Every structure is written in structure tokens, then in C-alpha cells.
Amino acid sequence: MSNRLTAGSNAVIAEDYSTAPPASEWVNLFGDALFSYAMRYVRRESLAEDLVQDAFVSALQNLSKFEGRSAFKSWLTGILRHKILDYIRDSAREKTEPLSELGGREYDSLFDITEHYNAHGQIEQWDLNPEAAIEQRQFVTTLDSCLAKLNQTMRQVFLLREVEDLERGEICNITGLSPTNVGVVLHRTRLLLRECLEKNWFGKMKEAP
Amino acid sequence: MISCKRAAERLSQSLDEPLTFRGRVLLRLHLAICSACRMVEGHLRLLRFGARCLPDSENGATLPEDARKRIQDRLAPK
Numbered sequence: 222m223s224n225r226l227t228a229g230s231n232a233v234i235a236e237d238y239s240t241a242p243p244a245s246e247w248v249n250l251f252g253d254a255l256f257s258y259a260m261r262y263v264r265r266e267s268l269a270e271d272l273v274q275d276a277f278v279s280a281l282q283n284l285s286k287f288e289g290r291s292a293f294k295s296w297l298t299g300i301l302r303h304k305i306l307d308y309i310r311d312s313a314r315e316k317t318e319p320l321s322e323l324g325g326r327e328y329d330s331l332f333d334i335t336e337h338y339n340a341h342g343q344i345e346q347w348d349l350n351p352e353a354a355i356e357q358r359q360f361v362t363t364l365d366s367c368l369a370k371l372n373q374t375m376r377q378v379f380l381l382r383e384v385e386d387l388e389r390g391e392i393c394n395i396t397g398l399s400p401t402n403v404g405v406v407l408h409r410t411r412l413l414l415r416e417c418l419e420k421n422w423f424g425k426m427k428e429a430p
Numbered sequence: 431m432i433s434c435k436r437a438a439e440r441l442s443q444s445l446d447e448p449l450t451f452r453g454r455v456l457l458r459l460h461l462a463i464c465s466a467c468r469m470v471e472g473h474l475r476l477l478r479f480g481a482r483c484l485p486d487s488e489n490g491a492t493l494p495e496d497a498r499k500r501i502q503d504r505l506a507p508k
Contacts, residue, residue, distance in 0.1 A: 245505065248502050256491050257489055270493065273501065337433065338434050342466075361487045383482065389447065408438070418477070
């Protein structure tokens with residue numbers, strides 16, 4: 222009787238993954254989610270696959286450190302996140318892009334010679350009803366595809382700031398950019414994403430009946 | 431009066447660090463008379479909200495089959 226009770230409650234815990242599911246299930250349960258996460262940072266599939274594999278293997282080696290304080294999926298994502306940050310840190314040493322290549326031309330083209338928006342009169346309020354789940358999902362999906370079109374450094378800096386919630390100083394350490402340049406890149410990226418969302422999300426929503 | 435371009439820079443900066451007093455005043459003065467920049471201010475807030483939702487959105491990227499097999503073999507060798 223008591224045995225059955227224990228088994229039953231364990232099964233419930235396994236379902237919300239506050240205990241780790243067996244490693245043979247990991248790829249099926251979390252493979253796509255981790256792959257999506259990695260693909261946002263590195264657009265190359267083979268690289269994203271390697272990062273996901275490293276994260277899984279390191280999770281298996283460190284399984285004894287999983288304490289069930291967070292959901293298992295969050296714990297896994299945390300490991301992947303470290304792998305991604307390490308990768309960005311290592312690859313930053315190899316490249317030095319001039320600031321002008323980081324969206325400079327596209328950004329400047331948003332403004333006229335007097336530094337007003339070219340589309341000054343047409344900028345409207347965006348109504349996103351926080352209750353409307355579908356609308357929200359469309360917004361986030363469009364943001365995702367807008368991000369995918371950006372230069373890699375711009376995309377990574379934006380994600381480090383807005384998704385990982387890192388401070389400017391930490392972003393400098395990871396990317397090798399100066400504090401000023403992190404500010405410039407963040408700013409250009411936000412404005413270009415705004416433009417992209419206006420065209421591809423707000424504009425289409427307005428057209429729809 | 432600062433331009434929209436300067437106002438946009440300050441709007442973005444204010445999302446990352448507190449502006450100086452002067453910076454804040456210049457931005458508020460501009461926003462008071464420029465409806466386009468007031469809209470952009472709202473857009474940037476929504477952009478931040480959307481970005482925070484990204485990790486929960488899988489967006490169709492699926493781990494390719496050969497990688498699944500490879501990783502599966504590492505995790506649970508048969």
C-alpha cells in the first residue's frame with residue numbers, strides 16, 4: 222500500500238519535471254525547445270546542434286547537482302545558456318566588425334536629413350491586448366523572424382540584454398564590444414526591429430478585416 | 431529641441447540605464463510635442479515584453495533527425 226502511494230506521487234512529480242526524467246527521454250521531451258533556443262543565437266544548424274549536444278551531455282554528467290528547485294527544463298536551459306555564452310565569448314575574439322557594418326546604413330535610412338523619422342506622420346500606436354493570446358503569439362513569432370534577419374552580433378547583443386537580462390558591462394565582457402558600442406548596437410537593433418514589426422506585424426494586423 | 435533621432439537614442443538608453451537629469455528633461459520636452467516619438471516609446475516597451483516571451487516560443491525550429499540520433503546515443507547508449 223505504502224509502496225504504491227510512493228510510486229504514485231513520484232509519477233506526478235516526474236510529470237512536471239521537478240525530478241529529472243530518464244536521460245533516454247530527454248531528446249524527445251526537450252530537444253526541439255533547446256534547439257530553438259540555440260538557433261536564435263547562432264543561425265547555423267550544425268553549430269546549434271553541437272551546443273544542444275554539449276548541454277545535454279553536461280547535464281547528464283552533472284545530474285547529481287540538479288536539486289529539483291527549478292523545473293528540469295529550466296535547469297537544462299540554464300546549462301545551454303552557459304554553453305551559448307561561452308561560444309559567443311570565444312568567437313568574439315576572432316572577429317572585429319566595424320560599427321558601421323552593424324546596421325548603420327539601415328538605421329540611418331530610418332531618418333531624414335533633419336533627423337525626423339521618414340515615416341513621421343504614419344507612426345501609430347500599437348494595440349496589443351495583453352489578454353489576446355493569439356495576437357500576442359503573432360507578435361512574438363514576428364519578432365522572432367525579424368531577429369533572424371539581423372546581423373549575428375546585433376541579434377546576440379539584443380538577446381543578451383532583453384532575454385538574458387544582462388547589464389551592459391556583462392555584455393561588453395562577453396562580446397568584446399566597448400560599452401559605447403553596446404549602447405549603439407542595442408539602439409540600432411531596437412529601432413530596426415521596431416520597423417520590422419511595424420511592417421510585418423502591425424501593418425498586416427491592420428489589413429486583416 | 432532635440433531631434434527624433436536623438437530622442438530615439440535616449441529612449442533606448444533609458445531602457446538600459448538611468449538617464450542624466452539633463453537627458454531626461456530633453457527627452458520629456460521632445461516627447462511632449464512629438465506624437466511619433468511617444469508612439470515609438472510604447473513600441474520599444476512592447477518590444478521588450480515580446481523579447482521576454484521568446485524563450486517560451488519554440489517557433490518551429492526542430493532538432494534534425496541525425497542530430498537526435500547522435501545525441502540519443504550519447505545520452506542512453508544501447
